[in-house]
Amino acid sequence: MEIKLGMQLLLEADSIAQNAEWCHSLGLDFVEMHMSLPACQPEALDVGQINALTDRYGIFFTLHLPEDMDPAHVSAPVREAWLDLAARAVETAQAIGAPVLNMHMQPGVHFTLPERKIRIYGRDKAIYLAHMEDFGRRMQAAVGPDGPLICLENTGIYDLAYVCDAIDMLLGYPCFGMTWDVGHDRESGWTDRSFVQRHEGDIRHMHLHDGRTGQAHMPLDEGDIDWKSALDLARRNGCRVVLEVKTLAGIRKSLEKIGDR
Numbered sequence: 001m002e003i004k005l006g007m008q009l010l011l012e013a014d015s016i017a018q019n020a021e022w023c024h025s026l027g028l029d030f031v032e033m034h035m036s037l038p039a040c041q042p043e044a045l046d047v048g049q050i051n052a053l054t055d056r057y058g059i060f061f062t063l064h065l066p067e068d069m070d071p072a073h074v075s076a077p078v079r080e081a082w083l084d085l086a087a088r089a090v091e092t093a094q095a096i097g098a099p100v101l102n103m104h105m106q107p108g109v110h111f112t113l114p115e116r117k118i119r120i121y122g123r124d125k126a127i128y129l130a131h132m133e134d135f136g137r138r139m140q141a142a143v144g145p146d147g148p149l150i151c152l153e154n155t156g157i158y159d160l161a162y163v164c165d166a167i168d169m170l171l172g173y174p175c176f177g178m179t180w181d182v183g184h185d186r187e188s189g190w191t192d193r194s195f196v197q198r199h200e201g202d203i204r205h206m207h208l209h210d211g212r213t214g215q216a217h218m219p220l221d222e223g224d225i226d227w228k229s230a231l232d233l234a235r236r237n238g239c240r241v242v243l244e245v246k247t248l249a250g251i252r253k254s255l256e257k258i259g260d261r
Contacts, residue, residue, distance in 0.1 A: 001236065002238060003231075003235055003238065003240070004029040004239075005028050005241050005243060006023070006029055006031060006032055006240060006241065006243070007032070007251050008031070008064070008246070009031055009040070010022070010246070012248060013248075015039075016033065016040075016049075017049070017053060020053040020059060023057065023059050024057035024058065026251060026252070028243075029059060029240075030061060032062045032063070032102065032242050033045075033063055034064040035066045036064075036068075042085075042088040042089060042091070042092045047092070051095075051096060054096070061097075062093075062098050062099065062101070062205075062242075063089055063092065063093050063100070063102070064102040065086065065101055065102065066085070069082050069085065069103065069106075070082055070106040070108070071083055071086065071132065071135035072121065072128050072131035072132050074127075079131060083135060083138060086135070086139060086142075089101055090139065090143055093147075093148040098148055099149060100149050100151055100205050101148055101150045102153055102179050103152055103179075104152075105153075105154075105155065107157045107160055107163060108120050108121035108122075108128070119160065121162050121163075122160065122161070122162045125162045128162055128166070129166060136169065136170045136172070136173045136176065139173070139176075140173045140175045149177045150176050151178055151204055152167055152170065152176065152177070152179060153179035153180075153207065154180060154181055155181070155184050155188075155192075156184055156185070156187060157192075158191060158192040158194075158196070159191050159192075164195055167195075171202055177202055177204035177205065178196070178199055178203045179203070179204075179205040179207060180203045180205075180206050180207070181207035181244070182206065182208055182230045183210070183216040183225065183244065186211045186212075186216070186224075186225050200237075201237070203237050203239060204238075204239055205239055206233075207244040208220070208230060209243070209244045209245050209254075210222050210224075211223040211224075212224050217245055217250075218245065218250070219245050219250040219251075219257075220245075220253070220257040220258065221257045243255070
């Protein structure tokens with residue numbers, strides 16, 4: 001199947017417009033805008049400008065929800081604020097034609113006792129899962145039958161049973177899929193691999209970069225990750241693939257390694 005290759009919004013560029021220009025000049029298909037940045041907030045984005053850049057360069061945009069977004073937060077007002085932001089992000093995605101919103105799962109806070117660590121979401125699992133189910137229902141209602149896909153990205157926490165249970169539950173809603181961040185998996189000592197492999201068919205988005213012990217987001221072929229096998233999986237699933245190597249030079253090096261995609 002065909003894959004779409006993209007880049008994350010590079011901080012070395014001076015604007016979203018320059019990122020779009022670089023994306024086009026590199027022969028890439030899309031730019032992933034990160035909502036942890038001020039310029040990528042729903043209230044800050046100029047939808048007309050984004051759509052004009054899409055038309056001008058023949059590319060598209062995806063959105064990365066804030067890294068600290070937590071729809072299961074124990075505080076109801078805080079949780080509602082995150083749910084409201086997620087709904088506004090869906091509206092923004094629909095307005096700019098973004099097919100994917102990428103999302104990190106959160107392990108929640110923990111308390112360290114003399115002999116063990118207690119994770120509150122794990123201890124109060126029923127409450128946590130109820131909040132996550134509410135999030136799933138509300139996102140499905142916001143997305144509707146033909147809206148963008150919300151893809152859940154691994155960050156080295158899939159050894160936590162309650163996180164995996166939440167993902168299994170969310171995947172029951174059509175608006176959810178999975179992102180495999182290959183570098184995060186390597187960085188965590190392949191903590192996420194077994195869960196990701198069980199859900200290989202749910203992977204719709206990918207963050208691809210090389211790495212080694214203690215280092216991630218390297219250009220392809222500069223670490224020890226079998227990135228070619230990951231790219232093969234992306235092809236089988238028709239994924240959108242972000243070359244998440246942080247710099248323009250790193251993306252160019254990675255594209256040389258990929259060659260004819």
